[in-house]
Structure formats: C-alpha cells, structure tokens
Amino acid sequence: MVGTKRKYVFDFDSTLTQVEALDVLAEMTLRHNPKRLEILDEIQEITNLGIDGDISFTESLERRIKLLNAKEADLADLITELEKKISKSIEENKEFFHSHSDDIYVISCGFKEFIDPIVEEYNIPSNRVYANTFKFDDKGNIVGFDEQNVLSSHNGKIECLKNLELDGEIHVIGDGYSDYVMREAGIADKFFAYTENVHREKAAKNADYITPNLNEFLFVNDLPRKISYPKNRIKILLLENVHPDAFENLSNDGFSVELVKNSIPEDELIEKIKGIHVLGIRSKTQVTEKVLAAADKLLVIGAFCIGTTQIALEAAKERGVIVFNAPYSNTRSVVELAIGEIIMLMRNVFTRSSEIHNGKWFKTALNSNEVRGKNLGIIGYGNIGKQLSVLAEALGMRVYYYDVSDKLALGNAVKCSRLEDLLSISDVVTLHIDDNPANKNFIGEREINQMKDGAMLVNLARGFVVDIPALVSALKSGKLGGAAIDVYPKEPRSNGDFETELRGLDNVILTPHVGGSTQEAQRDIADFVPNKIMDYINSGNTVDAVNFPNIRLPKQENRHRFLHIHKNVPGIMAKINEVLAKYDLNISGQYLSTEPKVGYVITDVDKDYNKEVMQALKEVENTIKFRVLY
Numbered sequence: 001m002v003g004t005k006r007k008y009v010f011d012f013d014s015t016l017t018q019v020e021a022l023d024v025l026a027e028m029t030l031r032h033n034p035k036r037l038e039i040l041d042e043i044q045e046i047t048n049l050g051i052d053g054d055i056s057f058t059e060s061l062e063r064r065i066k067l068l069n070a071k072e073a074d075l076a077d078l079i080t081e082l083e084k085k086i087s088k089s090i091e092e093n094k095e096f097f098h099s100h101s102d103d104i105y106v107i108s109c110g111f112k113e114f115i116d117p118i119v120e121e122y123n124i125p126s127n128r129v130y131a132n133t134f135k136f137d138d139k140g141n142i143v144g145f146d147e148q149n150v151l152s153s154h155n156g157k158i159e160c161l162k163n164l165e166l167d168g169e170i171h172v173i174g175d176g177y178s179d180y181v182m183r184e185a186g187i188a189d190k191f192f193a194y195t196e197n198v199h200r201e202k203a204a205k206n207a208d209y210i211t212p213n214l215n216e217f218l219f220v221n222d223l224p225r226k227i228s229y230p231k232n233r234i235k236i237l238l239l240e241n242v243h244p245d246a247f248e249n250l251s252n253d254g255f256s257v258e259l260v261k262n263s264i265p266e267d268e269l270i271e272k273i274k275g276i277h278v279l280g281i282r283s284k285t286q287v288t289e290k291v292l293a294a295a296d297k298l299l300v301i302g303a304f305c306i307g308t309t310q311i312a313l314e315a316a317k318e319r320g321v322i323v324f325n326a327p328y329s330n331t332r333s334v335v336e337l338a339i340g341e342i343i344m345l346m347r348n349v350f351t352r353s354s355e356i357h358n359g360k361w362f363k364t365a366l367n368s369n370e371v372r373g374k375n376l377g378i379i380g381y382g383n384i385g386k387q388l389s390v391l392a393e394a395l396g397m398r399v400y401y402y403d404v405s406d407k408l409a410l411g412n413a414v415k416c417s418r419l420e421d422l423l424s425i426s427d428v429v430t431l432h433i434d435d436n437p438a439n440k441n442f443i444g445e446r447e448i449n450q451m452k453d454g455a456m457l458v459n460l461a462r463g464f465v466v467d468i469p470a471l472v473s474a475l476k477s478g479k480l481g482g483a484a485i486d487v488y489p490k491e492p493r494s495n496g497d498f499e500t501e502l503r504g505l506d507n508v509i510l511t512p513h514v515g516g517s518t519q520e521a522q523r524d525i526a527d528f529v530p531n532k533i534m535d536y537i538n539s540g541n542t543v544d545a546v547n548f549p550n551i552r553l554p555k556q557e558n559r560h561r562f563l564h565i566h567k568n569v570p571g572i573m574a575k576i577n578e579v580l581a582k583y584d585l586n587i588s589g590q591y592l593s594t595e596p597k598v599g600y601v602i603t604d605v606d607k608d609y610n611k612e613v614m615q616a617l618k619e620v621e622n623t624i625k626f627r628v629l630y
C-alpha cells in the first residue's frame, strides 16, 4: 500500500453510490403501500431538506425512519441493490481505493449496516467507516437509531472528523452541505463537490473544486486512475441543430457538450473553436484552413451528414484532425423525397395546388402523366442513386444511369456510358453526384439542350452542380417541363429570408435542403457519428474516417496505448521505435497505417514504463499529434 500525507474523506450516499440508500430502502418497503408515491415524495423532500441543511439532520432522520417502515430483513435486499448502484467512476477506479486504502475514510450520515458491506469491496475496513447505526425492536423492525452517535446530530460530520484527529492534508469528497461544513469549520483542507450523480447548488457554490466524477478528482490530484484523461475535460461543440440524441450520447459518455442551433461564420468560429476537442457540424459550417489553424485542441470533426466538402479535409489531415461523416444515415430519406418529387412533377401537382391556394379550380389532365413506363435518368449511381434505381423500377419506371466510376447495374437498370445518351432519353433526370467542387455547373445550358423537350430535372445533390440562370431560362422557355430543387449555390446559415431566381415558376418544387431532414435520418446520424467520435477518442479507432488512414484496433486490456500521428517522411517509424527501444518498453501490439502525407501508428505497451517516454515521443521530428490512452 502507498502511504501519503493526504487523507481522503468520502461521503457515501450519492457519492460512492449513485443513490440515497434510504430512498432505495423506502422504494422496497413501500412497494405494496397504496400511498407509496406520496410517501416516497415526502421522504425525498425530507432527505433534501436535511442534505441542504434546511432542517436539522436528526429531525430528517427521525421523520424518514418513521415513514420507512423497514425491517432488519430488508437490509440484505438493500445491499444487493446498492451493489448495483456504485457510481460509475468509483467502480472504474477500484484500483485507487485498493492502493490508497490506508488514507481513505468514509464519513456518512447513512448507516453502517449497509455501508460496511458495500465499501468492504473497495478495501475500506469497517473501522474506517463512520456512520450511524439502526435500532431494532425484538421483532426486527427498524425503530430508530443510536442517538449517542455524533453523526445522528446536526453538523455531526464536523464533530466526527474532529474526533478522528487525522494528520496530514484532509480532502473531503461529497455531494452535500454536510460535507462542505467540515471544510467551513476548518477541519478539512479542501472540499470537492462531487456531481457525478447529483448537482447540489449549495455544495457546488461552496466547493474548492467541483468534480464531475472521480476521474477528474484523481487527475487534478495526480493520483492513479483508470483513464488517462477525464472525459469531462473533452469539450465538444455541436453546431447546426444536430439531433438531441447526439448530445445525449456524447454527454452520457462523460464528455462536456455544447449545442448551438445555427451554423456560425468563419470569424466567429475562429474564436469559438479554441479549446474545443470535437466539432460537430452539418452542411452549412465552413471549416476552413483558418479555422483549423485556430483550433489548438481539435482532435475530431464529425460531419452529421454525407457531404464533407465544407471541411478543408487536407488541411485537417495535415493537422492530425480526423473527420467522420454519416455516409448512409440519410440515404433513404433523400431517395423517398426524390420519388415523391418525381411523381409530383410528372402530375404537375404543385401547379394545381398553387391554383387552389390562389382560389382557382382548374381540373385538367394537361401535362399530367403517370411515372409508369417513363424513363428515369439517374446521374451518380452511388448509395442514393442505386437505392432510387430499385424503388423507381418497383414503380414501373425504366431506369438509366450514368456514373464516372464503373457501377454495377441493379435490377434492369441500363448503364449509359455517355452523359448525353442519358440526357437525351430521360423523361426525368435526377442528380445524385457527390459534392466534389469539380462538379460545379455540371448541368448547364449545353446539357439542358441535350435533354428531351418538356423533361423534368431533380437536384437533391448540391446547389452548385446546376447552372441556375440556365435552368431558369429553360423553365421559362418551356424547354423543361418542371424541376424540383432542394439545394442552392448559396444557402443561408439559419432559417429566415431566402431569395432565388427560381421563385414563382410553374411546376417548380422548391425545398430548403431537407432531403436528409427526417426524424429517422437525424436520429440515425445522431447515433452513427457520435459512435465514431467516441471510438476514436476512447480507443484511437479511425475506421470510416473520411480523410485519414483507417485503422480498426483491438480493445486494449491492462495496457497503455500510444497514438502517434506524424508526417509520412522517410525514417520516421525507425525514430519512433528507437525511442520505444531506448525506454525499454514492452510492446504488446503495434498497428500502422499511412497515406502519402500522414502516418498513424498505435503502440500498445505494458503499464509500467518510464513516463519520460511520452515527452520523447512528442519530440520526435515530424510528429503532428501524440496521445496516450488507458
């Protein structure tokens, strides 16, 4: 055991465990009581009044025990329940309790009958647990508590700690007012407000330090801990109203997450990005080289969408910033909208609908056609294009497709090797090419002229791929029979006014870039992208990264993991391995993946090593980023 001068005094309820034990006991004993809910509320209120110091603790205890109606026999079940409710970060750091056992005390206003067996697992013996004890009658009913015990009285913890006469610096870790007062009374040196389970304003306000979990406490005190860096220190900024599930997923894993509704312009982002470890965006936020240069802590960018050209991907790579996207989450949503729009355009539905909105009845079959048997030309036969192909065939359409890459036809779809072949045969042309800047003005006057007279154009890809003035003039002249446009060369950063030359034209469906905006897609993205982010932060995995060598890593158990991102220059791996050899590390696995510009090497090592090796690895020439994970 390691002996130190410092002593650690832990509270029990809501600190070592996630719950207040007497509340759990009440849930059990009142299970069959018809007034259960009322009594539970009352007990909870009394608990809080006691914890916050608003009524005397003795009074709180007396009133609760009376309402509890518990028996000695209930305690075994309570202990079983509490064993399942140990605070997450306490459970993770069992090793700390074992290695520092001699310096750890529990001072609680709870009861030894259930605290002792719980903390025994954490190597804290009964003689270092200070708590109340129950009084039982001869039938085994809990009828009271030992009133002589100082802990049953108001501010009893002060008295208890004083009586212990501990030497050395005393740190108190707890969630309530009764913990803080030990510091206020001058018998503890520091009070850490423990907020993993409950954030009590009074305790937090009076704390020397607010610790959201034990990892943070161990980190700031440089004590042995399960994880290298407390997750609450990792700051995540999510822009553009990403689905709240993303916030939940990332916060539940312990990260500090901020949600912002809109996209923010470059100059604001340059300021806001400082100190941020993870940035989440959708299609509007431009992550430029200047933004990346200001991003002093940035590790990952999550694009909560498919497209990633809004991000300076190369610059991110060179700075060791990994980019993930959600390549499939909104595919189906785009496809369904495309199908709907194709039918609406072919039936001229929006024209008819606008007429009625304007008070005009015009029943006609003019320019209204079924899609069955018509030719659909899909440009870009990727994830969206292919799925659309299958659904369109199911509706009886004849599908033609064109793609720059060689793509296998699904169903009876026919591949066109020249764009003009597709344009000249299609009744509806739909664009699903990617957001590569080279696709600018992909459909212009020349391509429109190659289309059938009266054909329809659908664009759910990117605004810049269509030359809008050419489209407007083709719609006005009647060369094209209609269009459905979801994306625009310039889109606003947030909801509000918007102007486009396409406004007011007949049989033109205009939507505000909502192809992927369904509950299903956004929920799926909010699951997919955070998982990628967490996987990289927590274990170094880069599988599915858009701009980075992909490495799928095995889980490391009982090892430390070195993540080294470097410029891919000759001899760099030799230098890294030279350092590892110099410090005599025992390597259990090494994984390397490189791209022309960067290399990513992961080394799993035995836990005992000279920590100077970390600085030495950071100093290897051409190192971009270095992290240790455990």
Ligand SMILES: NC(=O)C1=CN([C@@H]2O[C@H](COP(=O)(O)OP(=O)(O)OC[C@H]3O[C@@H](n4cnc5c(N)ncnc54)[C@H](O)[C@@H]3O)[C@@H](O)[C@H]2O)C=CC1
Binding pocket: 306, 307, 327, 330, 331, 334, 379, 380, 381, 382, 383, 384, 385, 402, 403, 404, 405, 407, 432, 433, 434, 435, 436, 439, 442, 460, 461, 462, 486, 487, 513, 514, 515, 516, 517
């Ligand atoms: N409106 C919206 O809300 C949404 C729009 N999108 C857009 O849809 C695009 C396509 O998405 P996915 O199908 O998932 O992408 P994908 O990458 O699976 O497919 C794109 C296909 O286009 C092909 N392509 C690229 N340039 C081409 C060209 N000049 N000529 C012919 N083929 C070309 C590629 O070879 C690839 O097969 C995304 O890049 C994004 O810009 C995606 C999701 C939602």
Ligand SMILES: O=C(O)CCC(=O)C(=O)O
Binding pocket: 282, 283, 284, 304, 305, 306, 307, 308, 330, 513, 516, 517
């Ligand atoms: O809904 C979004 O934020 C963008 C959808 C999109 O265009 C994409 O996923 O690339």
